[in-house]
Amino acid sequence: MINQVKEIPIEGITYKNLKIEKKPLSREYVPPPPELVPRANRAVCIDPGHTCMPLGAMWATLGVHRAIPFVQGAQGCTTYVRYTFSRIFREPATIANASFHEDAAVFGGRKNLVRGVRNLVCRYQPELIAIVTTCSSEVIGDDIHSFLDEALDLMEEELGPEVREAVKFVVVNTPSFAGSHVEGYNRASREFLKALARKSGETREHVCLIPGMMTPGDIRELKHMMELMGVSHRVLFDISETLDCPLVGMPDRIPYYPPGGTPVEAFVRAGDAQAIFALSPDAGSAGAQWLDRRYKVPAYVMTMPIGVRNTDHFLRNVAEATDRPIPDRLRWERGIFLDAMADTLHYTMMKKVALCGDPDFVAAATWFVCELGMVPTYILVGTKSRRAEEDIRQACEEYGHQPVVMNGGDQFEWEYALKNDIPDVILGHSRCVNIAREIQVPLVRFGFPVYDRVGYQREPIVGYRGGERFLARIVNAILDHQYPDDRTHQ
Amino acid sequence: MSAQPFVPFWQNPCGLPSRPGLGQRACAFFGARYVLGPVKETVQLVHGPVGCGYYGRLVRMVPYPLYTTALTEKEVVFGGLDHLAQALREAFALNPEARGAFVYLSCVSGLIGEDVAGLARLFEEKGLPVKTVACPGFSSFSQAGGHALAYEVLLGLVKPGPLAEEPTVNLLGEYNVAGEARVIKSLLEGLGVKVHTVLTGETSWSEIKTLTRAHLNLLLCGSTAEALAKDLKSRFGMPFERVSFYGPTAIARSLKKIASFFGFPGKKVLARTRKDEDKLQKTLSSYKDLLSGRRVLLLLGAGKLGPLARMLRELGLEVVAVGSIFGREEDHQKLRAYTELVSDNPTEDELEYLLKFLKPDVVLTNARDQWRPIKLGFPTLSFPQTVDRGPYTGYEGFLNLARDLVKVLSAPVWRFLGP
Known part of the structure; x- marks a missing residue:
C-alpha cells in the first residue's frame, strides 16, 4: 500500500525537491503465474534437485584406496565438485583435471589426456586412475580408450613396462546431459567392476556391498551390522576411511593419501563373492546386476536400510545369502x-x-x-x-x-x-x-x-x-x- | 629476508596454460559467475546441462538465484535454441521486476555452436534486453578469463549521463566478501564521499547503466577490473584511482588520494586516520607478540595476495612462499618483494612439499583448499567468505585478520599433535 504512494503527503514538498530516491520499502510478493509452477510445463529449471553425472563418478572413485579421478573436461567441472566435497566432508580430496582450453575444444582432448595421465602417474603414484568424462569431451567425441592406449605406450617407453601393472585404469562415461549424479555413481559402479572384477574359481566366503552415496557414518554402521552377523564383507567405494580420516600430521611419503578406501584387490575378487548387495537401487544396482549376469554372483538390489522394515529386509537377505542367523545383539x-x-x-x-x-x-x-x-x-x-x-x-x-x-x-x-x-x-x-x-x-x-x-x-x-x-x-x-x-x- | 632452506619447488611463471592433470584453477564460467552473480534486477540463466546451474547458484558461498535450461540429450543433438528462447520467456514472466537478463554459455552450448547472440537480438527488439556471456568453461586458461568476459558485458550496459551533484565514486572490483562494502562505504562517508555502486558486490542493472554519475572510479581489485577502469576512462572520460583498504598504511594513503582528488583539506583526513590508527594500535599491541616473526604460506587467487602480504608484514609476520591460482606478471612482481618463492597454479603435491620443507607456522588459503594443510597439522586460516567472521578490509578488518591469526595459532588443538 505504502509503496504506491506517489508523493509524500505534505503540501508543496515532493520527492524531487527532497532529492531522495524513491524506493519501495519492501519487495512485494508476486506469486508466479500458476501455469509455470509444474516443472513439466516449463523449459526453464529453477533450483534443480540434482547435479551432473561426473560428481557421482568422482564420489565413487574417492572411495578406492590410492585412486584419483581424472576429469576429462574443463577445469570448472572439478573446481565445483571439489568445493562441494570439501564443504560436505571438510577433508582434502585429490581430483585431477584434463584442463581443457580452446585448443582441446577444437582438436579434441587427446593431448590433455596423454599428458595429464603421465603427470599424475609421475607425481602422485596412484594405484588407480578413473577417467571421468564430461559433457565437453562427450560432445567433442573423444575416443578415451585409444587415447589411454597411447598414453600407456608412451609411459611404458618412458617409465618401463612395470607401469602397466602398477596403475589400473577405469573409464567412466558421464556426459552430464544424460543423467544426474546418482546415475554417475551407478555407471561408475558398473565400470569399476567391468574393468577389474575377475573370477578365480576358488570359492570365497565373503559378500560385497555397494553403499551408494551414503555418508562415512552410514558405511561404518553397515560394517558394524555385518560384523555382528559374523559375515566376511567388503564395502566397495568405501569412503568411510578416505573422506573421514584422523588428523595425523606430516606423512613420511608425499603426496598425502588417506589410509583407507577399498583396495583394488577387493574389486578383482568381487567375481568370487557369495553375493553382492546394492543398497541404493539407483546408485549401484548397475554394478551388482552386471556382476550377476557376468559371474553369476547373486545380486540383491534393495531399498536403503533406513527404518525398521528396510533394515529387517536387508538383514534377512544377508542371512539368506550367507546362511547365518541374525544374532541376539542385533535383535x-x-x-x-x-x-x-x-x-x-x-x-x-x-x-x-x-x-x-x-x-x-x-x-x-x-x-x-x-x-x-x-x-x-x-x-x-x-x-x-x-x-x-x-x-x-x-x-x-x-x-x-x-x-x-x-x-x-x-x-x-x-x-x-x-x-x-x-x-x-x-x-x-x-x-x-x-x-x-x-x-x-x-x-x-x-x-x-x-x-x-x-x-x-x-x-x-x-x-x-x-x-x-x-x-x-x-x-x-x-x-x-x-x-x-x-x-x-x- | 632470512636464508631459505632448499625446497624442491616448481616455480611456475604466470599466464601459462594449465598443465593437464595438475592444478587448482577453475573455468571461465566460474569466473563470470564470480563477477555477475550478485547483480540485481536481472534474470540470470545458464544455457547448459544441469550441473553448471546447480553449482553456479552459489557464489562465494552465498546463493544467488540462477535459472538453467538443463539441457538433455535431445537438445544437445537437435539444438537447444528454441528451448532457450522458451526458458528466457518463462524466466522473464517469473521475474516481472527484472530489467534484463544474462545468458551464460556453458561448454556444451559453446561446442554445439548455437547463435545465442542472434536470439538475444530478437529479445532486445521486443524490449527485453538480453546479454550473452560467452563463457564456455574451456574458453580461458583460468577463471580470470571469465572475469574479463563478465566485465566486458557490464561495460556494454553503461550509458553516458549527467554527473551527480555531490562527490560520488564507484567501487570497481569490490565483491563485498563478508560485508566488505559496508566497511569501505563508512570510511568514504567519513570523507563526505558517496558511493554510487559497488561493482559487483552490491549493484543492480540500473545502477550499472548510470555508472557515469560518479566523478571517480576507485579500482580495488586490479587483476579483475583493471580493464574495465581503463575502458571507462577512454570511453566516458571517467578518471580512476588505484586504492586499497587492506591495512592502515594503505587506508591512509587511499583516503588521502581520494581527498586530494575532490580537493578536500588533507589535514582533516590525516586527523581522522590518526585517531583510528591509534585506537587500532592499542588493541593490536596485545596480539603482536604472538604474531611477530611467524612464518606464513599464502595460497590464494591473485588479486588479494599483494594486499594480504602487505598486511601480514605490517603485523610482523614473514611471508615464506606464495602460490597464486591465476596470477598476472604484475601480481608476481609485487609479491617478489616479500619472498623469492612465488609460483602460479601450484598443485597439491607441490603445496605439500612446501609445507614439509618450509614448515610454515600458519597457512592462509581459500575455503576449498584449507583442509589439506589442516589434515597435515598446520594451523590454517581460510579467507573469510561468510559474514560471521567479518571482513579483512578497513581498520576493523585489520583487527579481524590479526584476531583470526591469533585464533588459529593459539588454538590448543595443535598442542595435542605429535607422538
Missing part, C-alpha cells in the same frame, strides 16, 4: 530402536512431513516416516526414478497416505507446494534451508548434500542404531520448534 539393537519409536510416538504421529532429496534416500525415508506414523505430503525425488516412485507408492499404500510425488521435478515446484500447504517438518538436504526458514518449519537434514552442519557425515541413519539416531534428530527438531521447554520432559 537387542532393534528392540532399542522400537523402544525409542514407542516412547516418542506422540511427537511423531500424524505430523505432516515433506521430503526432498535423491531417489534412494527419499524412497527409504518415506518408508521410515510412514513407520513413525507421520503423514508424507509432498515428496520431491530429485532425479527421475521409476523404482523410487514405485517404492514410495508401495509404502504409502501400506500405510494409507496419498502424498504428491514430484518425480524428477525441481525445487521450485516443491517449494511452491510447501508454501501453500505448510508441513510440520521437512526432511531434506542443505539446499532446503531457505524454504524451511521462509515457512518457519524445522528442517531435518539428510542425504546429499549436507554441508551446513558439522558432523552429520559421521552420524549414521541406516540400520537400527542409525534409525534411532535419525528418529532422535527428527523428534528433537519438532521439540525445538513446537513444544515449550517445560513440556518436553513430562
Whole structure:
C-alpha cells in the first residue's frame, strides 16, 4: 500500500525537491503465474534437485584406496565438485583435471589426456586412475580408450613396462546431459567392476556391498551390522576411511593419501563373492546386476536400510545369502530402536512431513516416516526414478497416505507446494534451508548434500542404531520448534 | 629476508596454460559467475546441462538465484535454441521486476555452436534486453578469463549521463566478501564521499547503466577490473584511482588520494586516520607478540595476495612462499618483494612439499583448499567468505585478520599433535 504512494503527503514538498530516491520499502510478493509452477510445463529449471553425472563418478572413485579421478573436461567441472566435497566432508580430496582450453575444444582432448595421465602417474603414484568424462569431451567425441592406449605406450617407453601393472585404469562415461549424479555413481559402479572384477574359481566366503552415496557414518554402521552377523564383507567405494580420516600430521611419503578406501584387490575378487548387495537401487544396482549376469554372483538390489522394515529386509537377505542367523545383539539393537519409536510416538504421529532429496534416500525415508506414523505430503525425488516412485507408492499404500510425488521435478515446484500447504517438518538436504526458514518449519537434514552442519557425515541413519539416531534428530527438531521447554520432559 | 632452506619447488611463471592433470584453477564460467552473480534486477540463466546451474547458484558461498535450461540429450543433438528462447520467456514472466537478463554459455552450448547472440537480438527488439556471456568453461586458461568476459558485458550496459551533484565514486572490483562494502562505504562517508555502486558486490542493472554519475572510479581489485577502469576512462572520460583498504598504511594513503582528488583539506583526513590508527594500535599491541616473526604460506587467487602480504608484514609476520591460482606478471612482481618463492597454479603435491620443507607456522588459503594443510597439522586460516567472521578490509578488518591469526595459532588443538 505504502509503496504506491506517489508523493509524500505534505503540501508543496515532493520527492524531487527532497532529492531522495524513491524506493519501495519492501519487495512485494508476486506469486508466479500458476501455469509455470509444474516443472513439466516449463523449459526453464529453477533450483534443480540434482547435479551432473561426473560428481557421482568422482564420489565413487574417492572411495578406492590410492585412486584419483581424472576429469576429462574443463577445469570448472572439478573446481565445483571439489568445493562441494570439501564443504560436505571438510577433508582434502585429490581430483585431477584434463584442463581443457580452446585448443582441446577444437582438436579434441587427446593431448590433455596423454599428458595429464603421465603427470599424475609421475607425481602422485596412484594405484588407480578413473577417467571421468564430461559433457565437453562427450560432445567433442573423444575416443578415451585409444587415447589411454597411447598414453600407456608412451609411459611404458618412458617409465618401463612395470607401469602397466602398477596403475589400473577405469573409464567412466558421464556426459552430464544424460543423467544426474546418482546415475554417475551407478555407471561408475558398473565400470569399476567391468574393468577389474575377475573370477578365480576358488570359492570365497565373503559378500560385497555397494553403499551408494551414503555418508562415512552410514558405511561404518553397515560394517558394524555385518560384523555382528559374523559375515566376511567388503564395502566397495568405501569412503568411510578416505573422506573421514584422523588428523595425523606430516606423512613420511608425499603426496598425502588417506589410509583407507577399498583396495583394488577387493574389486578383482568381487567375481568370487557369495553375493553382492546394492543398497541404493539407483546408485549401484548397475554394478551388482552386471556382476550377476557376468559371474553369476547373486545380486540383491534393495531399498536403503533406513527404518525398521528396510533394515529387517536387508538383514534377512544377508542371512539368506550367507546362511547365518541374525544374532541376539542385533535383535537387542532393534528392540532399542522400537523402544525409542514407542516412547516418542506422540511427537511423531500424524505430523505432516515433506521430503526432498535423491531417489534412494527419499524412497527409504518415506518408508521410515510412514513407520513413525507421520503423514508424507509432498515428496520431491530429485532425479527421475521409476523404482523410487514405485517404492514410495508401495509404502504409502501400506500405510494409507496419498502424498504428491514430484518425480524428477525441481525445487521450485516443491517449494511452491510447501508454501501453500505448510508441513510440520521437512526432511531434506542443505539446499532446503531457505524454504524451511521462509515457512518457519524445522528442517531435518539428510542425504546429499549436507554441508551446513558439522558432523552429520559421521552420524549414521541406516540400520537400527542409525534409525534411532535419525528418529532422535527428527523428534528433537519438532521439540525445538513446537513444544515449550517445560513440556518436553513430562 | 632470512636464508631459505632448499625446497624442491616448481616455480611456475604466470599466464601459462594449465598443465593437464595438475592444478587448482577453475573455468571461465566460474569466473563470470564470480563477477555477475550478485547483480540485481536481472534474470540470470545458464544455457547448459544441469550441473553448471546447480553449482553456479552459489557464489562465494552465498546463493544467488540462477535459472538453467538443463539441457538433455535431445537438445544437445537437435539444438537447444528454441528451448532457450522458451526458458528466457518463462524466466522473464517469473521475474516481472527484472530489467534484463544474462545468458551464460556453458561448454556444451559453446561446442554445439548455437547463435545465442542472434536470439538475444530478437529479445532486445521486443524490449527485453538480453546479454550473452560467452563463457564456455574451456574458453580461458583460468577463471580470470571469465572475469574479463563478465566485465566486458557490464561495460556494454553503461550509458553516458549527467554527473551527480555531490562527490560520488564507484567501487570497481569490490565483491563485498563478508560485508566488505559496508566497511569501505563508512570510511568514504567519513570523507563526505558517496558511493554510487559497488561493482559487483552490491549493484543492480540500473545502477550499472548510470555508472557515469560518479566523478571517480576507485579500482580495488586490479587483476579483475583493471580493464574495465581503463575502458571507462577512454570511453566516458571517467578518471580512476588505484586504492586499497587492506591495512592502515594503505587506508591512509587511499583516503588521502581520494581527498586530494575532490580537493578536500588533507589535514582533516590525516586527523581522522590518526585517531583510528591509534585506537587500532592499542588493541593490536596485545596480539603482536604472538604474531611477530611467524612464518606464513599464502595460497590464494591473485588479486588479494599483494594486499594480504602487505598486511601480514605490517603485523610482523614473514611471508615464506606464495602460490597464486591465476596470477598476472604484475601480481608476481609485487609479491617478489616479500619472498623469492612465488609460483602460479601450484598443485597439491607441490603445496605439500612446501609445507614439509618450509614448515610454515600458519597457512592462509581459500575455503576449498584449507583442509589439506589442516589434515597435515598446520594451523590454517581460510579467507573469510561468510559474514560471521567479518571482513579483512578497513581498520576493523585489520583487527579481524590479526584476531583470526591469533585464533588459529593459539588454538590448543595443535598442542595435542605429535607422538
